[in-house]
Amino acid sequence: MYIIKRTSLMVLTLIGVSILIFAMMRMIPGNIVDVLFDSGGYVDEAQKALITKQLGLDKPMPMQYAAWIGGILHGDFGYSFISERPAAAEIVTRLPVTLKLAGLAMLFATIIGVPLGVLSAIRKNSFVDNALRVISISGLSLPSFWIGLLVLMFFVHAFGFIPIYPMGQRTLIQELVVLSLPAMVVGFRSSALVLRLTRSSMLEVLSQDYIRTAKAKGASTFTVNFRHALKNAFLPVLTIIGIEAAYLIGGLVVTETVFSVPGICGYLVDSINQRDYPVVQDLVLLMAFAAVFVNFLVDLSYALLDPRIKY
Template sequence: MGAYLVRRFGLMLLTLFGISVIIFVLLRVVPGNIVDILFDSAGMVNPAEKVKIEKELGLDLPIPQQYAAWIGGLVHGDLGYSYVSEKPAIAEIAPRIPVTAKLAAMALAFSVLIGVPFGVISAVRQNSAADYVLRVLSLSGLSLPSFWLGLLMLMGFVAWFGDMPIYTEPPATLWDELLLYAAPAAAVGFRSSALVMRLTRSSMLEVLRQDYIRTARSKGASASSVNYHHALRNAMLPVVTVIGLEAAFLIGGLIVTETVFNIPGVARFLVEAIRTRDYPIVQNLVMFIAVVVVVVNFIVDMLYAVLDPRIRYSG
């Protein structure tokens, strides 16, 4: 187990290093940079002034030196300064992380609490009326774009209730947070719940056809014991994988949802930073998302051993 953890941590570090190199280099080889954008917006054409700003921002240095300076700053907790707002990058990023994390957590909770139970019901009652209804519901969830569903929810709330909570300032209470994030979380979580539901159903059907399930039934085990104790636990391995992937996706994949509902989260801020070539913001946000993805994948691997005692990690 110890040897496996050492190898896995080494692979995680190698993955993060590769991502850091790719994002750093790509940002600097694409046409246009922050200096060009600043000059175009201000209408300035003085070449000497442009060279001076590039030197102040460190953009005149070779890319390897710029990369080394960035990594050195990360090691010491210095994320650099935003070129656009002229504030420390950590001051711009830190307040937005909890916003996206709460929205992603609520969306993931919605998808799991809806998808897993309905997937089990659909499998246990295969080819029944409930199964057909749930299958149509899951197909609808996979077919509807989250931004379109979000717009429908906005119009529906306004038409029926005359108002809808919109993010204008940080919510003061937990109840305000629930009201604020419930609609966008449901909009983006509906698709995830449909995916989890379909995967749970197919995995449950496969497990329910296994010999040990028939043996348990022949020994007089109750239907609930067979379905939830024997079948569901073994069917959860692929479902946990998808839930982990969805959790990682939600951190960086809420761009449209945050825009539709005017939520100042990480994903929306990342798009704005890419548009303005705000290198420190983009680099650090992408690295944050990469760390989340790598850590979630590691947690999923560890959950395999918990759910299936047959899985052992050894040297």
């Protein structure tokens, strides 16, 4: 029953997002026909009206929305107004790059943020704790694009080249190596957030009676901190990891621009500027689906991590 309710809520959320983005795109001054004729430097009203009709932009908005949603339900995501290729084909070629970048960023944030958060909680108010708090606050305060520019400047100064995304064929390992630098830049902020939340959750759990009991029974420090404390402190950390993962899928616009990564986020900005309605609508709907689906998976994982939780 819980899964049915959450699935219904996901569907309603996606319907609301689709209506919102469809209406907002039509509220932007001008459309694709205006962009095409402005770039050409002349206006032929008859030709303009013909192109508007061919693209279906002369129909009422409810009919345009119904045609778009009906096409999606039948597996037709429309055609890009700019490239005249299927919108799905344009997105599929760029989506894996963004998924790899977001996945690497979250991997970096988790494997760095969680252990350092545990260490900071164990060494409360020590030099290590204070140093980690300074680093985490810096990570939350500094914009990712600014850090990315500093990294590019460092590579130019130290090695004489710019580590931007190169074109050409690569193996999966080579692809991950190329994306590792922008992933670390993006994951620095997420790791700082995970570190802070892990520390606060661990401090709360370490003050519980069962932790003192485990210590009194002679359990090792590793067992107390990682098997007992971290397991019970990890639920809020898992929540923030899920939120950050959903955010990164659609929040890598500036990072992809700085490192010239050909992902869907930079493509979304270009499509908005060009009024490429089908691509923008499909991309935003895809990002919304990723956000609600990740949160759905996080909720289901609660019961696996804590058997006391029942849905």
